[in-house]
Amino acid sequence: MAREGIKACVFDVFGTVVDWRGSVTREGEALGRAKGITLDWEQFARDWRALYQPAMEKVRSGQMGFVKLDVLHRMNLDELLQRHGIDGLTEDEIDDFNRAWHRLDPWPDVVEGLTRLKSRHIIATLSNGNVALMVNMAKRAGMPWDTILGAEVARHYKPQPGAYLNAVDYLSLEPQEVLMVAAHNDDLVAATDCGLSTAFVARPNEYGPDQDRDFEAIHDFDYVATDFCDLADQLGCP
Amino acid sequence: MAREGIKACVFDVFGTVVDWRGSVTREGEALGRAKGITLDWEQFARDWRALYQPAMEKVRSGQMGFVKLDVLHRMNLDELLQRHGIDGLTEDEIDDFNRAWHRLDPWPDVVEGLTRLKSRHIIATLSNGNVALMVNMAKRAGMPWDTILGAEVARHYKPQPGAYLNAVDYLSLEPQEVLMVAAHNDDLVAATDCGLSTAFVARPNEYGPDQDRDFEAIHDFDYVATDFCDLADQLGCP
Known part of the structure; x- marks a missing residue:
């Protein structure tokens, strides 16, 4: 427990702060309407996300040098467009759809x-x-x-220790003065291993019907909160 | 001229955004009262600042590996304390005084x-x-x-090109979409050489009686503004 000495709260974003699934689905549906593409865009969003960890693993393993997540998202989008036989989009349209990840909506409690x-x-x-995606x-x-911290300024993708320790x-600060907030048990375990304090906030609807984990904290984290306002209560923030 | 396409404004801080001279003088005077040290603290502030460029030059030249500005400020503070024969401060007191640079006051137009x-x-x-100093x-x-950009995330001190291009x-963004705002002609010339757009905002009282330059723009920058509110006017920001 590190309740007295927390000086900074650092946040996982995709899933913890923002609803990527609902937002990418919304963007896909808008694109589909504009271009006459009929697809299950919610499944498309989940498929796009499913390519996220394998793409980062290429960087983590050293198979690829560090590239921004925008670049990995685009590689994965190109693969999905090809898989679905979608070939009627211009470069600008594909680039704009790739930036759907810059336009994700937060969960309702986040801004407050x-x-x-x-x-x-x-x-x-x-x-x-x-950085640009986050900004x-x-x-x-x-x-x-x-400020914006994380993989790009660390040149390491989570859950590599460098991502946490660099922040x-x-x-x-000292690691225990930094509270890692996430909806994912594995992210918090990696942060714990680096000495950070930890807070679990469940986002049980992140994956929709596919969700098979992270309904609750399954390790002994410093805080477990129902949402960001509950976390603010627990940290004594008015 | 790049008036139509500016997407980001990036700022020099010491002198351009904050009054380091007045603020460090205030912190020195408070320390002097608390510890019974009689000094011209305004001269001390200017002497401390005068060691700033030579310290960074050790990093820029490769004589030292990259270290945070807090570390360079501390090296310079230790040198000045020794020069003045001040040896009655605890480590905590010296560290706190070094963090005077984290507590600089902005010029009156800055927040608006x-x-x-x-x-x-x-x-x-x-x-x-x-980063911590800026945050x-x-x-x-x-x-x-x-967000906070600059030397630490770039691992290059201005005016090295890497500091600007990394931001x-x-x-x-494209370089011309980024507007470098500074009160120092040489900073803006270096930014121009990297392709950035430029805005000069004079801070004629930065150095007080010692000021011998930067009373006006002496190059053809994209914008010249009297303060940040005037710059906001010129950029059409309500």
């Missing part, structure tokens, strides 16, 4: 909860998303981050 | 101007100050940065 947490703590992203997402949705170093 | 610029553009630091300064003063890359 972050604003409260910011009153007493540094709040920052610690996501595998790249654009935050500006669109009004997320009041103090701690940028903040010039 | 940044808030207006943020309504239409990404706003970020592009300072040689480290702590911003939280204390209410500066609403979208452009993190933002996933």
Whole structure:
């Protein structure tokens, strides 16, 4: 337990802060209407996300040098478009759809909860998303981050230790002074292994019908909260 | 001229955004009262700042590996304390005084101007100050940065090109879409050489009686503004 000494809260973003599934589905449906493409866009969103970890693994394993998540998202999108035989999109249309990940909507408690947490703590992203993706997402949705940390400034994708320890170093804090907030048990276990404090916030609808894990904390994390406002309550943020 | 396509404004901080001289003088005077040290603290502040470029030059030249500005500030503070024969401070007191640079006050137009610029553009630091210094300064003063960029995430101190080009890359923009805002002609010339757009904002009282330059733009920058609110006017930010 590190309840007294938390100075910064750092956040996983995809799934924890934003509803990627609903948002990418919305963007896909809009594209489908505009271009006359009939697809199960919710399945498309989940398929796109399913290619996320394998793509990052190419970087983590050293098979590829570090590239921004935008680049990995685009590789994966090209693969999915080919899989579905979709070949009527211009380069600009594909690029814009790839930036759907810059336009994800937060869960309903996020902006209020972050604003409260910011009153007493540094709040920052610690996501595998790249800086521009995070900045654009935050500006669109009004997320009041103090700064953007994470994979791109660390040159390491989570759950590699460098991703967590680099954020701690940028903040010039001790690991236990930094609270990693995530909806994913494995992310928090990796943060724990680096000495960070941890908070689990369940997002049981992240994957919709496919969700088969992370309904609850299955390790002994420092905080378990129902949403960001509950976390603000627990941290004493008015 | 790049007036139509500016997507992000990035800012030099020491002197351009904050009054380091007045703020470090205030911190020195408070320390002097608490510890019974009689000194010309305004001269001390200017002497401390005078060691700034030579310290960074050790990193830029490769004589030292990259270290955070907090570390360089501390090296320089230790040198000045020794020069003045001040040996009655504890490690905690010296460390706290070194963090005076985290507690610098903005010029009066800054928070309003940044808030207006943020309504239409990404706003970020592009300072040689480290991430924690910038985050702590911003939280204390209410500066609403979208993110912190600059030397530490670039691993290059300005005016090395890597400092500017790395910020452009993190933002996933073209250089001309990024407007470098500074009170220093040489910073803006270096930014121009990297293809960035440029805005000069004079801070004629930065150095007080020692100031011998940067009273006006002496190159053909894209914008010349009297303060950040004037810059917001010129960029059409309500």
